[in-house]
Amino acid sequence: MTGQQQLFIRLCLRYGFNYERIAYHLGGISDYEVAQRVEQCIANLKAALSDTAKLDSATRTKPLVTEGMLTEEQAQVLAMRYDLQYSFEEIAEALQLDDAKVKSLFVQAHTVIKKGKQSA
Numbered sequence: 001m002t003g004q005q006q007l008f009i010r011l012c013l014r015y016g017f018n019y020e021r022i023a024y025h026l027g028g029i030s031d032y033e034v035a036q037r038v039e040q041c042i043a044n045l046k047a048a049l050s051d052t053a054k055l056d057s058a059t060r061t062k063p064l065v066t067e068g069m070l071t072e073e074q075a076q077v078l079a080m081r082y083d084l085q086y087s088f089e090e091i092a093e094a095l096q097l098d099d100a101k102v103k104s105l106f107v108q109a110h111t112v113i114k115k116g117k118q119s120a
Helices: 003-013 021-027 032-049 050-061 074-080 086-093 100-120
Strands: none
Touching: 003 021, 003 032, 021 032, 032 086, 074 086, 086 100
């Protein structure tokens, strides 16, 4: 979820889905627009929670330009970060790894890809 969507969800929980109060808190936005954005956020949440195929496809190693240069874990982290736009914490939870390990794998993979692009 984007930062704006997270904000709307937090405000909904804080103000009990009272769109007028949320609109007043944000300023310059109508309660109708708040309702529309909240509906979109909820739809995105439902889709993310119910679509396990996305997670399954991301955990499978996808062929990359640098295939053979990345470990399986590095490829999984990259796929989940870029394809699914998961946060590092979400990736760590899904792969059952430590946050620091996930960040390290991402940096290593990014470095390998960057070097691959420079030499190509």
